Amino acid sequence: xxxxxxxxxxxxxxxxxxxxxxxxxxxxxxxxxxxxxxxxxxxxxxxxxxxxxxxxxxxxxxxxxxxxxx
Numbered sequence: 001x002x003x004x005x006x007x008x009x010x011x012x013x014x015x016x017x018x019x020x021x022x023x024x025x026x027x028x029x030x031x032x033x034x035x036x037x038x039x040x041x042x043x044x045x046x047x048x049x050x051x052x053x054x055x056x057x058x059x060x061x062x063x064x065x066x067x068x069x070x
Contacts, residue, residue: 002067002069003069006047006048006067006069006070009047009048010048010049010050013047013048013050014050019050023050023051023054026051026054027054027057030055030058031057031058034058034059037059038059038060039058039059039060040059040060040062041055041056041058041059041060041061041062042061042062042064043055043061043062043063043064044064044065045064045065045066046063046064046065046070047065047067047070048070049063049070
């Protein structure tokens with residue numbers, strides 16, 4: 001992804017209802033299964049990082065993306 005696309009994605013993921021709802025659903029589903037504190041989580045293809053930030057509630061997240069700008 002290009003730097004401009006990453007910035008646009010970041011802004012969109014931060015405020016759009018679709019992404020907000022998706023993160024709420026992800027937290028609800030994962031919270032029931034990932035109850036142990038201190039997990040090590042790998043987010044591959046993290047893009048702008050909104051999901052990595054959400055996953056940090058469950059443990060230490062390492063986020064990686066092919067794009068250096070991401």
